Amino acid sequence: ITAEEIWACTTCKACDEICPVNIEITDKIFDMRRYLSLMESNFPAELGNAYRAMENQMNPWGMNQGERGDWADGLDGVTIVDPGEALQSEYLYWVGCAGSFDDKNKKVTQAMAKLMARADVDFAILGPAENCTGDSARRSGNEYLFQMLAGQNIETLNNMGVKKIVTQCPHCFNTLANEYPQLGGHYEVVHHSQFLEWLVDQGRLDLDGAELEERVVYHDSCYLGRHNDVYMAPRKVLGKLGGIEIVEAGRNGTKGMCCGAGGARMWMEETTGEKVNDVRAQELVDTGATQVATACPFCYVMMDDGVKEIGADEGVVVQDISMLLDSRVK
DSSP states (O other), X not given: OOHHHHHHOOOOOHHHHHOTTOOOHHHHHHHHHHIIIIISOOSOHXXXXXXXXXXXXXXXXXXXXXXXXXXXTXXXXXXXXXXXXXXXXXXXXXXXXXHHHOHHHHHHHHHHHHHHHHTTOOEEEOGGGOOOOSHHHHHTTOHHHHHHHHHHHHHHHHHHTOOEEEXXXXXXXXXXXXXXXXXXXXXXXXXXXXHHHHHHHTTSSOOTTOBOOSEEEEOOOTTTTTTTOOOHHHHHHHHTSBTOEEEOOSSOGGGOOOOSOTTTGGGSOOOSSSOHHHHHHHHHHTTTOSEEEESXXXXXXXXXXXXXXXXXXXXXXXXXHHHHHHTTOO
């Protein structure tokens, strides 16, 4: 197996899903990546930039940590809690690096914050005290960096007495819910699609009169779907909108196609063959949908870029499910 093949993996888990004898192939790839990354320093140069950014700025974008809460400027009801104090709010809203720094995904964060405020959810954010969860570090084999970031986050969360966390990123969701317990971080973690579904079902988020008379296709996130078996929550949330027509791509659910950014591929360039996000974007556009709905910051970026790359952006809009809801709720 060549290094090129090992780094090409998006860790989408499709191989694990379909393997007839349940071989956990993705875990083997993680092991090989750990060897290449930690023992041989044999990793793509762009990944080295992400490593340095996570180590120095605590986020792979390399942005100033002090700006992590800037997305909330001008928004009412968003409390930035001091990490030295106990969390008084019921929920901690874990925004994640993409939701804090990426211009596209800041809109998702703002939409979600407004929806939670409308539903009278008692929540707070960490702002500059929130570090990257370390997902990209662990997926790319840099276990040392992952444990450094995770250790700092767990210490912060435990000292504050955090019990319930809402996050919009499936990668943060997977890491906080499934991997932090290995290091002493035990929390009740929900993805924003599950939380929105619960708020609507409880009657706390009123969707009366919320209509979207368009054809919408939902793109499954690998880390929400195959990694965590959350398939229906985003679809049910969209289904609450009046007049909506939800269609499915040929590959969906357990057989959904990756956006191409998982497994730290977000930080690496694609140079071989067709770009994964272009192929997937074409599949979604071929459904005749005018809206592509996502529930992951990486998927949002990749599908938006893919739709533009294939020249379909005049007729097709890509948005996160929270943005679709926020624009329709009266």
